[in-house]
Amino acid sequence: MSQSGSYIRIDNVSRRYGSFKALDDVSLDIAKEEFIAILGPSGSGKSTLLRLIAGLDRPTEGRVHFEGKDVTELAPHKRGIGMVFQEFLLFPHRTVRENLAFPLRMRKEPKADVEERVEWVAGILSLSTMLDRYPSQLSGGQQQRVALGRGLVARPTLLLLDEPLANLDRELRQEMEIEIRRYQKQLGIPFIYVTHNQEEALSMSDRIAVINNGRLEALGERQAIYDYPETPFVARFVGKSSRFQGTVGPDGKVVRLARHNHEFALPTGSHLIAGDAVDIFVKNERFDIARKQDGGSGIPSTVVDVVLRGPFVEYVLETDRGDTVIAVKPKRNDAIPIQERVLLSWKPDDCHLFKAGT
Amino acid sequence: MNLHFTDAVIKWTLATFLVIVFAFLYMPIVHILFASLSTRPNFPYPLEFNLSSYVRLSTNTVYQSAFLNSLILASCTAVLSTAMGFLATVGVLRFGGKRALVYAIFFAAPLFVSEILLGISSMALYYLVFKLQGNMLTAIIANTVHCFSFCFLIMAAMLYKYDWRMNEAAIVCGASPLRSFVEVMLPITWPGIMGSLITAFVLSLNGLDISFYLLGATPTMPSVAWGALRYGVKPELYALLTLINLIVFVLIMGLLAAIRLKKKEA
Numbered sequence: 001m002s003q004s005g006s007y008i009r010i011d012n013v014s015r016r017y018g019s020f021k022a023l024d025d026v027s028l029d030i031a032k033e034e035f036i037a038i039l040g041p042s043g044s045g046k047s048t049l050l051r052l053i054a055g056l057d058r059p060t061e062g063r064v065h066f067e068g069k070d071v072t073e074l075a076p077h078k079r080g081i082g083m084v085f086q087e088f089l090l091f092p093h094r095t096v097r098e099n100l101a102f103p104l105r106m107r108k109e110p111k112a113d114v115e116e117r118v119e120w121v122a123g124i125l126s127l128s129t130m131l132d133r134y135p136s137q138l139s140g141g142q143q144q145r146v147a148l149g150r151g152l153v154a155r156p157t158l159l160l161l162d163e164p165l166a167n168l169d170r171e172l173r174q175e176m177e178i179e180i181r182r183y184q185k186q187l188g189i190p191f192i193y194v195t196h197n198q199e200e201a202l203s204m205s206d207r208i209a210v211i212n213n214g215r216l217e218a219l220g221e222r223q224a225i226y227d228y229p230e231t232p233f234v235a236r237f238v239g240k241s242s243r244f245q246g247t248v249g250p251d252g253k254v255v256r257l258a259r260h261n262h263e264f265a266l267p268t269g270s271h272l273i274a275g276d277a278v279d280i281f282v283k284n285e286r287f288d289i290a291r292k293q294d295g296g297s298g299i300p301s302t303v304v305d306v307v308l309r310g311p312f313v314e315y316v317l318e319t320d321r322g323d324t325v326i327a328v329k330p331k332r333n334d335a336i337p338i339q340e341r342v343l344l345s346w347k348p349d350d351c352h353l354f355k356a357g358t
Numbered sequence: 359m360n361l362h363f364t365d366a367v368i369k370w371t372l373a374t375f376l377v378i379v380f381a382f383l384y385m386p387i388v389h390i391l392f393a394s395l396s397t398r399p400n401f402p403y404p405l406e407f408n409l410s411s412y413v414r415l416s417t418n419t420v421y422q423s424a425f426l427n428s429l430i431l432a433s434c435t436a437v438l439s440t441a442m443g444f445l446a447t448v449g450v451l452r453f454g455g456k457r458a459l460v461y462a463i464f465f466a467a468p469l470f471v472s473e474i475l476l477g478i479s480s481m482a483l484y485y486l487v488f489k490l491q492g493n494m495l496t497a498i499i500a501n502t503v504h505c506f507s508f509c510f511l512i513m514a515a516m517l518y519k520y521d522w523r524m525n526e527a528a529i530v531c532g533a534s535p536l537r538s539f540v541e542v543m544l545p546i547t548w549p550g551i552m553g554s555l556i557t558a559f560v561l562s563l564n565g566l567d568i569s570f571y572l573l574g575a576t577p578t579m580p581s582v583a584w585g586a587l588r589y590g591v592k593p594e595l596y597a598l599l600t601l602i603n604l605i606v607f608v609l610i611m612g613l614l615a616a617i618r619l620k621k622k623e624a
Contacts, residue, residue: 078532082531103532106531
């Protein structure tokens with residue numbers, strides 16, 4: 001680890017398998033001490049990107065740089081990285097201690113250092129009491145921590161994480177999300193975290209790179225990715241949202257929904273012009289629901305179900321045209337009962353508009 | 359009460375059956391052991407304990423060289439066919455793709471070719487094409503061809519469950535491909551490799567047909583035993599066969615112990 005200029009640079013990288021483009025011209029700069037999530041649906045190419053950074057696969061085009069050095073042709077075992085796999089892949093014939101010591105032994109560290117590093121990593125991951133057990137004697141969460149420890153123990157230049165929490169149950173996952181983020185801040189090396197789970201990406205990372213069909217769809221601060229999606233795909237994939245179709249009215253000032261009798265003002269600064277067909281994305285927590293008896297405008301709907309989620313309430317609504325929409329609201333005492341007639345609307349600035357077909 | 363009685367009957371019937379099956383399997387082997395320890399090898403009952411046939415064996419150069427030849431033949435075949443079987447398994451499982459099953463079937467199919475046929479045709483072919491006379495080398499090659507399919511099947515069964523990403527996990531930890539093989543893949547899969555080695559060893563140690571047709575003037579255990587049947591069995595042959603059975607027995611016990619040890623680890 002050098003003091004300055006430690007970063008990862010992925011430069012116009014493509015990977016083809018025959019005629020199939022798994023990755024298509026992806027460029028990405030990762031700063032030192034950054035936690036970046038690579039988010040995408042399965043088959044989007046996000047794991048391919050991770051394997052290219054690890055050196056387990058070679059790009060057909062483009063270069064990969066670590067700390068200013070071109071490592072594109074460098075064998076994976078010489079890259080000085082750590083990696084955590086979804087299936088953990090602990091060595092079943094070795095104890096936890098031996099698993100943790102493995103990367104250090106491979107790097108020919110002196111024996112005293114090996115012991116010291118193993119103790120250190122076992123300490124921060126609370127594994128000290130189970131060093132002499134075999135992986136098969138550990139729970140899923142413990143195995144996960146050993147896998148993480150094996151990735152971190154040898155002072156890697158960066159840590160690659162390939163859906164490391166996918167095999168854990170929900171509660172443990174949320175606990176580990178906080179832990180992993182803490183380790184990253186503590187160690188000050190870049191973590192590159194591949195996931196198809198947008199909640200994980202949002203809760204842990206500094207920046208998110210959204211990958212779809214082998215292309216980089218969006219790259220930005222997590223808050224920006226969430227609040228200002230640049231493409232319809234990002235709007236649909238990050239956060240939970242509903243989609244509507246509509247047209248910009250002849251005056252160029254309102255958007256009229258296609259299937260519902262509702263219109264709202266076109267947000268100021270929009271590039272859309274009169275007559276444009278648009279896709280409208282509204283995040284579930286951005287909906288306004290008003291009882292029909294109170295009047296006002298909106299999509300006439302019926303409350304079909306109310307799901308309690310601790311501090312939040314999920315209203316399952318059915319519009320009069322038969323579409324299902326979920327609206328999330330903070331839990332209050334005046335909850336709207338099932339079967340109540342409501343009007344569904346949103347503020348113009350709370351939705352994302354894209355010209356249809358983009 | 360009644361139920362207990364029926365249970366007991368079933369239990370004892372099964373136990374008796376098990377004893378009969380084992381007796382059936384092992385009586386001939388034990389008989390040879392008795393014969394080798396007796397001064398009356400043709401009918402060694404009542405039993406004796408007499409080592410004279412072993413003493414005579416120690417001076418019989420034909421049997422000794424046959425034993426040595428068989429040992430060389432079996433060891434070389436075991437190593438060669440296991441190495442090839444391992445490579446074939448890796449090839450089929452990792453790079454076979456959609457046609458993996460087709461490759462696997464063709465690798466295993468020679469199992470169903472009769473050994474005699476393989477022996478004769480190997481002899482004919484090697485002579486015809488390579489002008490090779492029947493000798494130790496051709497015997498090893500022909501035996502390897504035969505054992506390869508067994509080795510392939512044994513190791514395919516073991517490696518089928520192996521997660522190849524385990525090698526990648528070792529490599530990203532900084533292990534070279536060779537080290538990841540030695541430190542991770544080999545220890546995880548070695549019961550399969552050991553099983554393959556032992557099977558190939560025992561098969562080629564005992565296989566008469568292939569060695570018989572190929573060896574010509576070089577005696578091996580099976581061909582000497584075969585000859586002895588025609589020219590009169592000598593008691594030292596019993597001693598030699600007992601020794602061979604003992605070696606095989608020790609090998610199998612070793613394998614069993616190794617598997618036990620591995621289970622304890624897991």
